[in-house]
Amino acid sequence: GKLRAKTARAGDFTGSVFRNGLMMAAGSVFGIQGLVYGAELLYNENPTIATNTTYLLQIYAGYFLILFLVLLFCFVCRAWTIAKVNYAFVFEFDTRHHLDWRQLSELPCFFLFLLGFIAWLNFSRFGSDNMYIYWPVLLIAVTVLVLFFPAPVLYNRSRRWFLYSNWRLLLAGLYPVEFRDFFLGDMFCSLTYVMGHLELFFCLYANDWANPHK
Secondary structure, eight states, X not given: OTTBOSSOOOOOOHHHHHHHHHHHHHHHHHHHHHHHHHHHHTTOSSHHHHHHHHXXXXXXXXXXXXXXXXXXXXXXXXXXXXXXXXXXXXTTOOTTTOOOHHHHTHHHHHHHHHHHHHHHHHHTTOSOGGGGGTHHHHHHHHHHHHHHOOSSOSSHHHHHHHHHHHHHHHTBTTBOOOHHHXXXXXXXXXXXXXXXXXXXXXXXXXXXXXXXXX
8 A cells, every 4th residue: 555656746847858858869869970980980090099999988888878777767667657656655765855757867868968978079089189088087077076966956855865875875784774775786786787897997097098908
């Protein structure tokens, strides 16, 4: 009985749907065009550019897989909403501020647009030659800034809930493990490719991309 939503959530989510569609479409167009440019650079006559492009594509692929998983979760929330499953209770959302699945999709859609746009700038060789390998740093920096932005905008309470949940997961054992911790940990276990490439990311930039194939 507790898992059954009593009533459908009221509200006008037209703005969220419009923003989601716009950002997802623009990000997809930029991303596909960027991949076309990146594929051409894999066969560049300069072996350094070709090698660096290989690793840049791996970094962007890891970032995309995170967004893909979050978007799939948003689609599952839609299915739960249709089935009137009270997932806000299951995941211990603040019932006064939890987001509708259309609002929840706004952040991953924004990051998808950001990913596509930066990949397009990167592989179109926008900027100086030295900037070529530093576009992913800008992508990560903007992502971290948005997630940790303290002002009461961009669904501040929901971002705080997400960051606090990750904090609980990091210190599992010091906090009692609840269902949301287990579920979030299971999602991270599904991102083994991404977790494996965290080391790659930091090693590349710690060594200033010197001999990345080693």
